[in-house]
Amino acid sequence: MAKEVTKNEYVPFLSEIKEVIKHTDIEYTFRMTYEGDVKPGQFFEVSIPKYGEAPISVSGIKDGLIDLTIRRVGKVTNEVFEHYEGDKLFLRGPYGNGFDVEEYKDKELVVVAGGTGVSPVRGVIQYFADHDNQRKDMTIITGFKSDKDILFKKDFEYWRQKMNVILTLDAGIETKDHKIGLVTQYIPDLKLADVEKAVAIVVGPPAMMRFSVKALLERGFKEENIWISQERKMCCGIGKCGHCRIGDKYVCLDGPVFNYTQGKNLVD
Numbered sequence: 461m462a463k464e465v466t467k468n469e470y471v472p473f474l475s476e477i478k479e480v481i482k483h484t485d486i487e488y489t490f491r492m493t494y495e496g497d498v499k500p501g502q503f504f505e506v507s508i509p510k511y512g513e514a515p516i517s518v519s520g521i522k523d524g525l526i527d528l529t530i531r532r533v534g535k536v537t538n539e540v541f542e543h544y545e546g547d548k549l550f551l552r553g554p555y556g557n558g559f560d561v562e563e564y565k566d567k568e569l570v571v572v573a574g575g576t577g578v579s580p581v582r583g584v585i586q587y588f589a590d591h592d593n594q595r596k597d598m599t600i601i602t603g604f605k606s607d608k609d610i611l612f613k614k615d616f617e618y619w620r621q622k623m624n625v626i627l628t629l630d631a632g633i634e635t636k637d638h639k640i641g642l643v644t645q646y647i648p649d650l651k652l653a654d655v656e657k658a659v660a661i662v663v664g665p666p667a668m669m670r671f672s673v674k675a676l677l678e679r680g681f682k683e684e685n686i687w688i689s690q691e692r693k694m695c696c697g698i699g700k701c702g703h704c705r706i707g708d709k710y711v712c713l714d715g716p717v718f719n720y721t722q723g724k725n726l727v728d
């Protein structure tokens with residue numbers, strides 16, 4: 461009888477960098493080769509031998525390619541920024557549940573995202589920009605620190621043609637393209653035909669998520685129609701090490717995308 465070989469889930473594969481898109485001095489999108497099923501909001505563990513691994517969300521999916529939008533913050537991500545088009549990086553994944561566009565079809569949709577929080581949800585925005593017949597009205601409220609910190613500037617030009625876009629900066633001078641202030645201040649005035657059926661997705665730093673969800677609930681959104689994506693410190697990414705566990709939930713397996721009815725205890 462043939463001996464059964466157990467697949468080692470920790471073994472990464474090599475993926476080639478096809479393009480590097482520079483958004484800011486410390487945030488680049490690495491367009492990488494990947495053949496297989498993947499959803500927006502899922503993540504890959506990017507690894508560099510001797511440096512370690514970092515979980516990074518999928519910010520775009522197209523024709524055998526995935527986008528990983530990475531902020532340079534430390535050991536692994538600094539080293540990733542030393543790589544260029546044609547180089548290869550090790551990846552494991554995709555992991556986590558990701559966003560399921562089926563949940564949002566034929567609904568009024570609001571996306572609230574801050575900073576690199578736009579990355580995991582970019583695929584959902586792009587999907588409903590391309591398929592506007594599969595949804596009702598859509599509004600995105602995105603916040604960045606300053607003009608220099610805006611990610612996906614080119615996408616915003618397209619999204620503006622397809623949906624209501626509110627882009628706000630923490631500081632600076634208001635222009636026709638952006639407002640000044642926090643994302644939360646635009647939630648009370650959201651124009652919605654039926655708030656009880658409208659769906660909201662919230663992704664960003666913990667304080668932004670907490671106050672955005674509070675404002676959405678006050679605006680009349682139902683808890684079960686709010687979706688959040690959580691970033692927790694992770695290690696294995698596959699439910700074995702327990703690093704990401706909160707109560708009975710493993711963020712790497714059960715998340716990082718949660719319905720707020722389940723995810724409310726996970727918001728910091």
Ligand SMILES: Cc1cc2nc3c(=O)[nH]c(=O)nc-3n(C[C@H](O)[C@H](O)[C@H](O)COP(=O)(O)OP(=O)(O)OC[C@H]3O[C@@H](n4cnc5c(N)ncnc54)[C@H](O)[C@@H]3O)c2cc1C
Pocket residue numbers: 503512513514515516517518528529530531532533534535536537538576579580690691692693694716
């Ligand atoms: C599910 C998930 C998805 C993520 N998606 C992205 C993404 O799309 N793009 C991106 O740039 N980053 C993303 N992150 C965060 C990213 O994984 C960390 O910034 C990265 O692991 C840092 O690794 P490093 O070795 O470069 O930094 P380190 O040298 O390990 O740390 C540098 C600094 O970053 C902090 N840090 C480390 N890990 C995290 C974390 N998970 N969350 C917040 N702060 C952290 C450390 O406390 C330290 O202050 C994601 C994290 C998770 C859990």
Ligand code: FES
Pocket residue numbers: 693694695696697698699700701702703704705710711712713
């Ligand atoms: S990261 Fe190891 S269990 Fe989730």
